[in-house]
Amino acid sequence: MAEYIESLSLLAEKFGRLEGVGKKSAMRMAFSVLELEHEEAEDFARAILDAKEKIHLCPICQNLTDREICPICADENRDHALICVVRDARAVLAMEKVREYRGTYHVLHGLISPMNGISPDQLKIKELLLRVDDPEHPVDEIIVATNPTVEGEATAMYLSKLLRPLGVQVTRLAYGVPVGADLEYADEITLFRALEGRREV
Amino acid sequence: MAEYIESLSLLAEKFGRLEGVGKKSAMRMAFSVLELEHEEAEDFARAILDAKEKIHLCPICQNLTDREICPICADENRDHALICVVRDARAVLAMEKVREYRGTYHVLHGLISPMNGISPDQLKIKELLLRVDDPEHPVDEIIVATNPTVEGEATAMYLSKLLRPLGVQVTRLAYGVPVGADLEYADEITLFRALEGRREV
Numbered sequence: 001m002a003e004y005i006e007s008l009s010l011l012a013e014k015f016g017r018l019e020g021v022g023k024k025s026a027m028r029m030a031f032s033v034l035e036l037e038h039e040e041a042e043d044f045a046r047a048i049l050d051a052k053e054k055i056h057l058c059p060i061c062q063n064l065t066d067r068e069i070c071p072i073c074a075d076e077n078r079d080h081a082l083i084c085v086v087r088d089a090r091a092v093l094a095m096e097k098v099r100e101y102r103g104t105y106h107v108l109h110g111l112i113s114p115m116n117g118i119s120p121d122q123l124k125i126k127e128l129l130l131r132v133d134d135p136e137h138p139v140d141e142i143i144v145a146t147n148p149t150v151e152g153e154a155t156a157m158y159l160s161k162l163l164r165p166l167g168v169q170v171t172r173l174a175y176g177v178p179v180g181a182d183l184e185y186a187d188e189i190t191l192f193r194a195l196e197g198r199r200e201v
Numbered sequence: 202m203a204e205y206i207e208s209l210s211l212l213a214e215k216f217g218r219l220e221g222v223g224k225k226s227a228m229r230m231a232f233s234v235l236e237l238e239h240e241e242a243e244d245f246a247r248a249i250l251d252a253k254e255k256i257h258l259c260p261i262c263q264n265l266t267d268r269e270i271c272p273i274c275a276d277e278n279r280d281h282a283l284i285c286v287v288r289d290a291r292a293v294l295a296m297e298k299v300r301e302y303r304g305t306y307h308v309l310h311g312l313i314s315p316m317n318g319i320s321p322d323q324l325k326i327k328e329l330l331l332r333v334d335d336p337e338h339p340v341d342e343i344i345v346a347t348n349p350t351v352e353g354e355a356t357a358m359y360l361s362k363l364l365r366p367l368g369v370q371v372t373r374l375a376y377g378v379p380v381g382a383d384l385e386y387a388d389e390i391t392l393f394r395a396l397e398g399r400r401e402v
Contacts, residue, residue, distance in 0.1 A: 050211070093228070
């Protein structure tokens with residue numbers, strides 16, 4: 001039946017192109033659009049175009065922004081000598097939720113992955129080196145906060161080798177058991193890393 | 202951070218208005234829109250407006266369609282003396298997947314629910330009676346295929362009382378254990394209904 005309602009299946013197909021949206025969810029969302037008020041549907045369409053048009057990369061940290069320079073790079077109260085390197089804009093979102101971090105960011109837009117044909121020159125690493133090289137804004141420490149996966153580790157290693165000779169301290173987020181988790185369900189590697197990184201209480 | 206990228210959070214908010222989309226999924230989809238090609242984003246926006254503009258209710262069965270009369274009602278090869286009554290357009294979709302049903306449909310656009318303040322006159326029941334009353338297209342049987350929930354049952358009961366006096370056979374989908382399911386996980390009411398409806402093999 002859905003294929004009979006051409007404009008509905010076309011809309012479902014568009015939803016299905018978004019990351020993590022399966023066929024069933026896409027169809028459910030398409031139906032849901034039909035239940036919106038006419039004005040709401042127009043606002044939705046406009047929001048898609050607006051986001052696409054206005055959002056670009058911050059020329060400093062490469063994070064997404066709809067201003068000339070993103071609000072974090074523009075914030076005088078943040079520590080510009082401290083840079084947290086992350087894979088994507090979503091990771092910035094996660095870090096900012098903590099509200100404890102007062103440094104800046106650098107978004108790589110990917111991780112080094114020879115398996116997927118992603119080499120360092122496809123990431124925003126040149127832009128990071130330019131920041132480290134800028135004599136007006138010296139960088140003291142770079143926290144590599146890429147995911148604790150094979151690609152995340154490889155990227156961290158690569159950056160560390162690249163940056164240490166430039167006199168920058170390179171650190172990595174601590175590994176360990178997630179707060180509130182049950183030890184029983186932690187995998188062995190996490191437990192091993194948690195043990196390795198143990199601290200006196 | 203997301204609140205800083207105004208156009209992104211606005212877009213996420215629009216996704217969040219759709220049924221079954223939580224805050225996290227909405228944000229993930231908004232980010233995902235940014236990764237679309239410019240043209241794809243424009244197509245997406247247009248698909249929303251198109252669907253909203255072109256899709257209306259079939260004047261006969263009240264199902265969603267972008268034609269004057271929906272393809273099922275317009276199909277001469279289907280049995281117009283048999284009407285399957287469903288809650289919404291999604292149920293039609295589910296039934297059509299079976300490919301065994303060759304009758305027509307009638308979409309109620311809801312179920313009777315005094316708890317939620319939904320009374321029979323808010324549903325497309327008048328339109329169903331008009332179809333039953335049409336001497337040019339006599340109706341033999343109405344299958345009430347509303348969900349096996351309290352509201353679905355109440356609606357089935359109501360329709361049955363309304364339609365039987367008009368000389369129409371009113372039936373209900375069979376209850377039972379879902380094919381491929383494990384008896385261990387079936388609830389007691391389903392098992393009881395399956396037992397009640399047992400058949401000789």
